[in-house]
Amino acid sequence: MNKTTTITILFILVFLISAQAVSQVKSSAMQTVTFAVIHTANHTLNTLAKVQESNSISNQENTRIFQNSLENIRVKVTVSETAETKSSSIDNHVDVRTLLQDKESAVINEKSTLVTVTE
Amino acid sequence: MKNRKSNIKRTSAQTEKIVVILIALILTSFNLMAQGYTNVATQNVMIExxxxxxxxxxxxxxxxIISENFSGSVSDxxxxxxxxxxxxxMKIVASIDNPMPAGTKLxxxxxxxxxASAGLVDLSNALTPLDVVRGIGRGSDVDQSISYTFAANQDIDEITQQSRTVTLTLTN
Incomplete structure (x- = not known):
């Protein structure tokens, strides 16, 4: 491609772009959309069934399982190995005391389905 | 006799003055007409x-807001x-200033x-405008509804409140 051809093409491009700019008519309006996803009360823990299957697990294992299951809803749970069961969280408060029937080993029964997650 | 001659001379001088004045008036009138001083005025008005x-x-x-009664979507x-x-x-195109979080749709x-409305158009990643109404002819269309739908996957993490700016552009 020689110099003349290049210059001709450039002229044509400039002309076309200019024509497009002149002929385009536009007007804009804007809106702000606000959104959020909030996990609040009464979540069902999907992994609870797995805990029930084992029926008897140690506090330490129980804690780990519940930690894993609650990760999906941004809640961290810590269950102590002492007689007094405690729970804590970063974003939410989790009451898991009803899940533990035995202080040494966690026996999960039907009552354990009562898992509440509250803000 | 001397008085009569004097009167005749004065009359002649007055006649000369009158003739000069008349000539001056005629010339002035011609001059004014030549300059366009008439009772008609015209102007050009450009319109576009x-x-x-x-x-x-x-x-x-x-x-x-999608909250505890998780239905997967919420609209306004x-x-x-x-x-x-x-x-x-003409047509209306819509775009968003930032992409939506993963697992969600706006x-x-x-x-x-x-x-013709394009129906529900997904703007989640529409940094480049998408058509939302096509084939708009001349005239006006007033108070037409805008419906926004926010949807999230069931397994989505919590998302604190965020905003996106949606730009609607009427263009050809």
């Missing part, structure tokens, strides 16, 4: 109608738009009484 395209929105959508259709144009075959639907 430029291509017009105006769109506006009315109201702000309420916050779209409380806002409206109006437009006027004198150009045929969709918009614009109704139209004079053109």
């Amino acid at each position: 109608v430029k291509p017009i395209a105006k769109i506006s929105v009315d109201g702000s959508p309420k916050p779209l 259709d409380n806002t409206k738009y109006s437009l006027v144009t004198n150009v045929d075959n 969709m918009v639907k614009l109704s139209s009484s004079r053109a």
Whole structure:
């Protein structure tokens, strides 16, 4: 491609772009959309069934399982190995005391389905 | 005799003055006419109608919050738009200033009484404008509804409140 051809093409491009700019008519309006996803009360823990299957697990294992299951809803749970069961969280408060029937080993029964997650 | 001659001389001088004045008046009249001082005046008025395209929105959508009663989506259709144009075959395109978070969607639907709505259009990644109404002809379309739908996957993590700016553009 020689110099003349290049210059001709450039002229044509400039002309076309200019024509497009002149002929385009536009007007804009804007809106702000606000959104959020909030996990609040009464979540069902999907992994609870797995805990029930084992029926008897140690506090330490129980804690780990519940930690894993609650990760999906941004809640961290810590269950102590002492007689007094405690729970804590970063974003939410989790009451898991009803899940533990035995202080040494966690026996999960039907009552354990009562898992509440509250803000 | 001397008085009579004097009177005749004065009359002649007066006649000369009158003739001079008349000639001056005639010349002035010709001059004024030549300069266009008549009882008619004309002006040229230039007129032009430029291509017009105006769109506006009315109201702000309420916050779209997905919470404990997780239905997967939530909508708002409380806002409206109006437009006027004198150009045929216009369209409305919509874009978003930032992509939506993974696992979520922001969709918009614009109704139209004079053109074809594209229905529910996913704007989640529409940094480049997408058509939402096509085939708008000349005229106005007032108070047409805008519907926003926010949807999230069931396994989505919590998302604190965020905002996106949606731009609606009437263009050809």
